[in-house]
Amino acid sequence: MPTTTLNSKSPRTGGASQGCKWVFLLLLGGVLLSGCGASRAATPESFFQLSPESAKHKAQQTRTFETSQEKELLSASAAVLQDLGFQIKESASDLGILRAMKERGAREYGQEIAQVFIMILGLFAQDVFIIPVDVHQQIAATLATRPVEGDTSKFTVRIIFHRIVWQGHGEAGDNHIAPGGQWMEMIHDPKIYQQFFAKLSKSVFLEAHQI
Amino acid sequence: MNGRKKILVLIGLVFFLQACVGAPKPPKELLSLNESQMKIRSYQSRTFDIKDQQKVMRGVVAALQDLGFIVERANGPMGLVTAGKFAGSGHSGFVELTVTVRSKGESRVEVRVNAIINTRPIEDPKIYQSFFTAVQRSLFLPG
Incomplete structure (x- = not known):
């Protein structure tokens, strides 16, 4: 967790840095939890579309x-x-x-x-x-x-x-x-x-x- | 210190929740047809009002070439074409296709295509739609 350590060491302690941590954790959680959704390989439609060239x-x-x-x-x-x-x-x-x-x-x-x-x-x-x-x-x-x-x-x-x-x-x-x-x-x-x-x-x- | 513990617990929780992806279990319907598979099959196939199976085959091959696919294998009498394409422009992986072309009744031909990307089946109907649009165009049929 390099970001967390960096934040806790930063001189700007208090509300702002704590808020940052939470946002970061929420984001991380979101990313990990997204694995729970229906997993479907993202297939760009362009594979099957005629290109301009x-x-x-x-x-x-x-x-x-x-x-x-x-x-x-x-x-x-x-x-x-x-x-x-x-x-x-x-x-x-x-x-x-x-x-x-x-x-x-x-x-x-x-x-x-x-x-x-x-x-x-x-x-x-x-x-x-x-x-x-x-x-x-x-x-x-x-x-x-x-x-x-x-x-x-x-x-x-x-x-x-x-x-x-x-x-x-x-x-x-x-x-x-x-x-x-x-x-x-x-x-x-x-x-x-x-x-x-x-x-x-x-x-x-x-x-x-x-x- | 208290804050750090909280974070650790949260991270632990996140990993714990990740388990809801579930341990791989062999699906019960491994060999049986369920509704969603029938649906997938329906958008993987299209029937064309053309008598000549070989003509449709050639149309499919030409459409694949238009789309930048490499025809790897083809068998006329069986109506089989296998093609592949490297997913370019910022995407990694390999797309593979199997197309079967079969006569359906006297005056129609059915084209069925399965596409996989990096060994995973593509289930997006739009992808198949655009493939059939390319085939239609190459057979000079009105869209």
């Missing part, structure tokens, strides 16, 4: 091909992903779905320099601070083909790239930070998508049209 991302990730041969399009996509070093992890040809993945190192000079810099700063404070840096990443692609509504001679291909990054170990004072902390991001770099679709259209001898 979703249309932009969709356009970036989708191309239309003038072909009725979906299987051809899918197998060509798989081949392109293979060329890009991905391993195919899941496929459902009846739904036009592919999921592929590749593992890569995620070390970056910037982060390691920051790590050393903060370690040196920590020496002045006579404490060890090693911030965890990214060490490994998994780059994944999920692809789905879909016939264009009302036009069976055209198919859209949508691919989404994302990556999961694992962090190494770290230390903050006496506390060890275990390795394995992870974070994830969707990849929205237009170049990556352009590159993929350029390769795909070359491989099926068809032009990739923007939606």
